[in-house]
Amino acid sequence: MQSVVSQFNNQIDWSSIIKSGDRIFLGSNAAIPNALVDSLIENGKKIKDIEVTHIGTLSDERWALPEHQQQFKVNTFFIHGKVIRQAVDEGRADYTPCFLSEISSLFANDILPLDAALIMVGPPDQLGYCSLGVSVDIVMSAARSAKKIVAQINPQMPRTAGHSFLHISEFAACIHHEQKLPEIKPAERSDIYERIGQYVAMLVDNGSTLQLGIGKIPDATLSYLGKHKNLGIHSEMISDGVIELIRSGVINNRAKTFHPGKSVVSFCMGTQHLYDFVHNNPHIEFYPSSYVNKPTNIAKNDNLVSINSALEVDLTGQVVADSIGHDFYSGIGGQVDFVTGATLSKGGKPIIALPSTAKNGTVSRIVANIKEGAGVVTSRGNVHYIVTEFGVASLKGKSIRERALELIRVAHPKFRQALLESVRQHYWVPDYQTKFPTDIPELGELQLQEMEIQGEMFYLRPLNPADERRLQEFFYSHTKETLRLRYNYVPQGMSRQNSCDLVSVDQTKDIALTIVNQQGSSVKIEAVGRYYLNPDNSCEVAFITRENQQGKGMASRLMKQMISIAQQRGVSKMVAYVRSENKPMITVFEQFQFKRVFNPDPAEVELVLFLQES
Secondary structure, three states, X not given: OHHHHOOOOOOOOHHHOOOOOOEEEEOOEOOOOHHHHHHHXXXXXXXXXXXXXXXXXXXXXXXXXXXXXXXXXEEEOOOOOHHHHHHHHOOOEEEOOOOHHHHHHHHHOOOOOOOEEEEEEOOOOOOOEEEOOOEOOOHHHHHHHOOEEEEEEOOOOOOOEEOOEEEHHHOOEEEEOOOOOOOOOOOOOOHHHHHHHHHHHHOOOOOOEEEEOOOHHHHHHHHOOOOOOOXXXXXXXXXXXXXXXXXXXXXOOOOOOOOXXXXXXXXXXXXXXXXXXXXXXXXXXXOOHHHHOOHHHHOOOOOEEEEEOOOEEXXXXXEEOOEEOOEEOOOOOOHHHHHHHHHHOOOOEEEEEOOOEEOOOOEEOEEOOOOOOOOEEEOOOOOOEEEEOOEEEEOOOOOHHHHHHHHHHHOOHHHHHHHHHHHXXXXXXXXXXXXXXXXXXXXXXXXXXXXXXOOEEEEEEEOOHHHHHHHHHHHHOOOHHHHHHHHOOOOOOOOHHHHHHHHOOOOOOOEEEEEEEEEXXXXXXXXXXXXXXXXXXXXXXXXXXXXXXXXXXXXXHHHHHHHHHHHHOOOOEEEEEEEOOOHHHHHHHHHOOOEEEOOOOOOEEEEEEXXXXX
């Protein structure tokens, strides 16, 4: 190995490699060749107006400082650090938006031709091949397109599997410089991100293939996947959060339909523990972003779940991810690639997850209108799920009005009324739509309970205004006999207005719960339980269950939950009025110690449960 390296000098004659006005590429993420940058700054001062292209960089980004603006002009595809962000804000640097999967074509098609690529690699093996290590992403594409490659050989660079190798003979020059890779420590846990992670994890089925990034939301999500089975990875990047799931066998890539048995990524960022984990690990393969992020390749993975974030989302589902108003903050990156790929995937789920507020809770990230100057990265047509700490908004197949109601439900409660009022200024909302969702504190932070009934998964949660059409469908699924037993007569119809009234409940006073069967974006109401608070602090309770679900204990589940809530709220007693021939329902009430009391109507049974001790 030494004989191969020794043919290169550790001092680079930059004037023989690049000239003033050239365009160069800098290695990405945790693989910034800092020694090459330092050498170029110090020894290439006579070379002016060098255009520097790159994506995210874990570095001090000194090439973008004002004192070097005569030597370098940055054109970045992703804004990562404060130095680059300030340079873009001040006009000393440019931001070029582009899908990560397509950046390589800018180089290959001479739209942005590269004169040189400055990269970091690991030591050559006995055959002279060097690994790009933790950052293949667009580095490989840039190296293949650039007229010259200049390499920093770093003994601390992990050797990674996949399409990650360049031969040392391809380098116009190189230096041997040891450099510790920059680390990103796992984010501190917080209640908000924990709840978001729990909700996202609920959308991940066994056998899914995951795309995720780095930060609090991916870390929280991964921490709740420990009981899942046969998960896979096809992701532009991975971080420390995947390590334990791989070691425990939760992520085994067994169910993958594209590169089965392998975790497929283009780069990784995290701690030294992660870098050690990917070193010589044959189960994790690194490929260029043009391959990993190609939507048609992503879609070859069945059940692909993409998890991305946003700066704000408007009430129609438009996702802003690269700018705050006119101020560019990050970049398009791979979000659209994976949202598109997950949409095309059989059983795929594109998810956008974000906290409901910013600036210490003073600003809603769910907004009626995106800020002036902000750009839509992911369109409203691509979004299936928006997740905040207040729940999951399912948008696929929803009208603009239904989307608004879904998104208001997952907005922070203190902004919900203002959001509903704002919707009316721009989109048609019927006069009867006056209520916004309210929570049931007694139901817990997640506002839902996952339950298995006869081998099938269901969710118990509050009814909300977004359930209007679902409740109408639920009503029309009933037989006349079911309706007669529930209402004591046969209603002739359920208008959208009536349905709206029934789902727009002030849950701080009355209670309206439902058990739903949710398969992807398809949600079906299977049972509904309600109680109405009376002026004397008693409440009247009632249930109705879809015919094919009767006898499975759904009414009992709802009953148990409502008794618990009523007791916590200090309700004095619960009263139920049931048709005398409705024996199954009477049995449910009596199982919960409801007692029959005198009722002058022989066709009706009145039952009472006293909740508070006298």
